[in-house]
Structures are given as C-alpha cells and as structure tokens.
Amino acid sequence: MFSARLSDIPRTTSFRLALLFLGMGGAGAAILFGFLYIETAGFLARDVDNGLVREIAVRAPKSAAELERLLNERAPLDPEVRRPFALFDSTGAWLAGAPANLPRPLSAFDQPFDLTLPLHGKMVSYRGILHRLDSGELLLAAQEMTYINRFQDLLAGAMFSGGLVVLVVGLAGGMVLGARAVGRIDSVIRAIERIIDGNLSERLPRDSRGGDLDRLVQVVNRMLDEIERLMNEVKGVTENIAHDLRTPLTRLLAGLERARRRDTSADEYAAAIDDAIAETKGLLTTFNALLRIAEIEAGARRAGFKQLDLSMVAMDVGDFYEPMAERKGVSLSVEDGTASVTQITCDPNLLFEAIANLVENAIKFTPPGGHVTLRTVAHGQRVGVEVTDTGPGIPEGERAAVLRRFHRVDKSRNAPGCGLGLSLVAAVAKLHGLDFVIEDANPGCRVSLWHADAAGIAAGRTEPSSELADESPPKAQARLA
Amino acid sequence: MLATALCNDGAGMTRVLVIEDDGRTAAEIAAALGDHGFDVECAYTGRDGLLKATGEKYDAIVLDRMLPGDLDGLGVLATLRTIGNETPVLILSALSEVDERVRGLRAGGDDYLTKPFESIELTARLEVLIRRRSMPERETTLRLGDLRVDLLTREVRRAGRVVELLPREYRLLEYLMRHAGRLVTRTMLFEEVWGYHYDPQTNVIDVHIGRLRRKLEEGGLPQMIHTVRGSGYVLRAAE
16 A cells, blocks of 8 residues: 555655755746847847947948949948848938848947848848948948848757756656655655564665665664564563463462362461462562662652762671671672772662672572672772672673573572562662663673763773673673663 | 550540541550550541540540541641640651651651551551650669669660660660560661661571570570560560
8 A cells, every 4th residue: 555656745844845846946047048139139239239239330431432343342341131231312212232121210320220121032131330421322221130130049949958857857757756656655654664563673665875765774773673672571471470470379379279178287278378368478578679770760769868888888787697698608898999988879778778789699600619799899980899709600691681570591490589689780770870780700600880970971880791791781790770 | 465555643544635527546556556556536537636636635536647527637736736735746648748757856856656556556656756745864773573774884684684785786775675564566676776777578687586596585585575576575574
C-alpha cells in the first residue's frame, strides 16, 4: 500500500525544494536575459541612429544639385535598398535617390524615427532621419531594420528555448529526487510497519549515501536497540520473577496440603504454620526488594542525602560482616587506601546497603580459606570503594547480566539469595551517580563503586577496566547516571 | 510468651491509639496489638485522631502517614508536639514513601515503620517506645540475674567474672539489657547498634548475637539470649 505513487511525488519535500530552486533560478535567468536583451536591442538601435546622424552630417553641407547627383550615382549600388537616401523638394516631391515617398506627416527634423517603405510590393520597416537643407529641399536617410529585428528575434528565441530546456530538466530532476525520497520514505515506513507488527529486531534501512534522513534513521535505530534491550530485560525479569516465586509458592502449598492431609498433632500443626509463615515472609521479602529497587531507580529518594565520609561507611560494613566471614573461614580485611577524608554526598543507608550487598556476595562466593578485601580508594579527584575476592569471579559475558533482577550466574543457582542484590547496588549507584565496575581480579572478582565528581568526569577514567566497554555500555560499566 | 505487655504505672493496660484511615488495616493492627495485651482504640481521620489524642491519655500512638482530608499524619504529629503532647508516636507509611522517614522523624515521630510490616515488629517497637519514656536514664549499672553491665566503665560481668566484649558486642548487650524480657527484632538491633535504617535481610545479626552469646555463656553458664524464631531475641535472666 506504500508504493511510490506518481501523485505522491509533488508532495515530497525534495520535489518541492527542486521546484523552488527551479523557480528561483528561472526568475534570475529571466531577469538576466531580459536585461541582456534590452541592452543589446538598445545598443543596436543607438548604433543605427548614430550612423544615420553621421550620414546626414556628412551630406548636409552639400548643395541640392550636388546631392541629387551623388544620390543618383549611389542608388544603383544599393539594389537591396538597405540604406536608401532620397532627396525631395520643399513641397515633398521626389527629386533623386532611392524611390521613396516622403513620410507623412512630417515628424521632427534631424531626429531618428521609425518608418515603413514599400519595397517590391511589401512594406518594410526602416529607421530614418530627415534633414532640411538650407535651400529648402528635404534629405531622407534610412536604414533597413529587418536584419536587426531578426537578430533580436533570434536572441529572444534562443533565450526562450534555453529556458524551456532548463524548466524540463529541472522538473525531471525534481521528479527523480521526489521519487527517490518517496521510495526511501516508503522503505522506512514499511520497516516501521513491520516493527509495529511485532518484529522488534527489524531496523530501518540505512542509505550508504548518508544524508539527513539517514541521520534520522541512525538515531531511530539506536532508539530501537535500546527499546529492544529494555523489552528483553523486562521480559527476562518477568520470567525470572515467575520462576523464582513459583518455587517457594509450591513449597508453601505442599506444606499446607501435607498438614491438612495428615492426622497431625497440635505441635506439628504449629510447625507447619511456622514453615508457611517463613515461606510467606521470604516471598514478601522478595517483593519488598523488588519494590525498593523500583523506588530507588525512580530516583525519588533524596531527602536522606548528606555529606558523609565514605571510608566510615566502608568500615561499618566491614565491622558488620566480619563475624560472618570468620564463620565461613574467609578472611575479610578492611583497608583505607585514601590519603585524606573522603567526603561524598550520599544516602548513608542506601550506600551501606549497597556496599553490604557487595561484601555479602563476595563472602558468599569465596570458598573457605579465601580472602575478601574491602578498600576505599582514591584516584585523582575520584574516590570509591572496591571489594575484591578470591572467588570464582564473574565470567565476562555475564557481567552486564548480573545487574538484572533475579539473574544468577548458573553456577550459583543453588546458592541462597534472591538474585536481587546487584540490581539493588546498580540502582543505588545510579541514584548517586556512581560508576559500578565489575572487573577480573585474577583470580576472583573486583567490584567497585566510583564516586565521580565534576573534575573526574571531565578528565575521564584511565583505569584499566575496559573489558566491559564493548558491552551494552549503559548498564555494564559506563556511568550509571 | 511474648505477650508481656508493659503495665504502665502498674495499673491497667497499656493504651494505644491507632490513627489509620484504612478500616481493614486498622482492624488488623488493633487485633495484633490486642493479642499482645494492648488496649487499642482506633481513629479513622486525622481530625478524629487529634481529638482523641488530646482528649485522653495514651501510652503510644500509631499514626498513618497518609490520611485523607486536610489533616494528614505529619499534620497531626506537628499539632500534638506544638501543644506539648509528648506521647510516643510510631509513624506508619507505605513503602513508596520511604523517603518520608526522615521527614517523619524530624516532625517529632519517635519511630517509623514501612508497610507492609509484621505485627511482631510493630508490637516490639511500640513496647520499646513506651518503655523508653518511663525508664530513668540516670542509671549507671544495669542488672539482670547474674549479669551486670557498668554503663560508665563499660565493664560486663557475668557471675562475677569479667566478660571481654568488643565495642559492637557491648552495644548489642546494652540494648538487649535495656529491653530485657522483651522481644527485640533484628531490624531494631541493626538500627540501634549500627545506626543504619534498612532491613538487612541477612543472618549477619544472628552471627553477631552468636558471638555475644558464646562469650556470655563461657564456662557452661546457662543461656540468657533466647532466639524467637523468625523474629528476634529476648534477653532473660538465667533460671
């Protein structure tokens, strides 16, 4: 339904632009040609007039008799009657020269004027001048104008046909441009229709020649990439939620059914209820975590922001988790790698929660005998915290994915936890404008949160943490602001 | 076992006013508090709640942050504090208004709980609030059975023997001592001892308590810190 129809072409911008340029060019050419024509015609007419004036001036001093002789001698030399001379007596009767009638009524003397003379039975147009001799006779000098007129006609004709060619070529060019634009737009529209029909992987066709439309297409394609990514993320989250919530719900249901089926004692009932409560609490916890992440991501929570020493929060987290690490046989060390006080503006509760999540993850995935380091670091204007462990690390391909809700690296499917920790860290990082970087620590994993102040952003980062640079940048590494 | 509701002035039940516009939530809160031995009264608008709170004497008020009409939770709270009513107020708020915690506490609230919450968390916090008001702060020694905590020297003795505690463990113990005999939830401990506000959803607190417990029970002394399944801990004098 969107083929390039001929009737669409005049409505295209390209065609209208072509038409506009054609009109402007045509008007310019017409003005130029008109000016040329008028100037040329004027020049020729003046040339003729000057010639006539000179002819009269040469002959005026001569006597009538002498003129009569001269004109009679000259007449046979001009059989075409291109430049006739004639002498009339004071009454207007022809005396000598080319056979001509004195034009009536007499116009001003010594002033060039247009006249027509009969020649071979035709009226031919001449330019003439009349002079009255001292003796009263009238001398007429004339110049045939046919050639000059023909030249002017030729000039006008050439201009007209040239204009016609320009018009045709311009219109044709406009049509071609318009048709191309219509075709291009149509192909884009067809692609968009396919996307609307649900084929989200479809992209708008690119044009190798570039151009304005192509720039637009590029931007739209980038937007489509982002939309597709978000759609997939939402889809993945939905699937994960369904999957992760089905298991505890099934357990809950099974426990309750078991309690009903059996002839249970009061104690067993109480135990069944306790189990059900525990499962329900777990479910509620998961939902609360989801809502919290959504709320933090919405960025509405800023009332709790204050100036705070980053290393103090890190110390508190380390202090909080030290017994847990010890119980697992993992050594947890807290180091302050900053020279001075590291004041940043943040929500202390959220920051603690984020760092706590990182430390808890590190302890969880580090085998006994391993080592987890929580360190505050300073690099130029930037400060941050990094958590390094000696665990299995996160495979490079998984690093962007671990930030998604419920995502768990396959190996850790059986580990406890709901898979929301890093999503929450990412949300907190985004709210605070922190860079969230996941790197290899060889062996193990290094996760860091960098506080970027204005100077830091301007200078750009130089740390060798570019493994993720090629991945979808907004989530994996780049600034989450 | 937990329903050891505090008897104010030693006479009558502890009276709590619940100001909550949603009838069902109010009824649930009233039922839960009633189970724990509180005498509950409900008000469903800010105006009504303010009238009741100023007209009668309550030991604590549970106040919903969002109330319909021209007087919302913070309005009620501000009015109460302006007229010099210092009844402890626990503010309830939906999760999406978690940002309001700061505002609520600034307006004179004593504690803050986000919905959905567990009734056991609400009652435990209310008991702490009510007790805080009636507890003299000038004590220098806390005693519970054979456990003695010197608040000035921070020396802890159990059965006459000094128990060496880390600063964090000392603060845990002090908090448990101040609320001896009452349920203290993990969240309450975390907020009080570490000073951060969120629900840690982890068993780290249990590990801390485990350490404290081992130190207190060293040498085969009987248990004092009792775990309440799924909720928190109670510190009791050894039998």
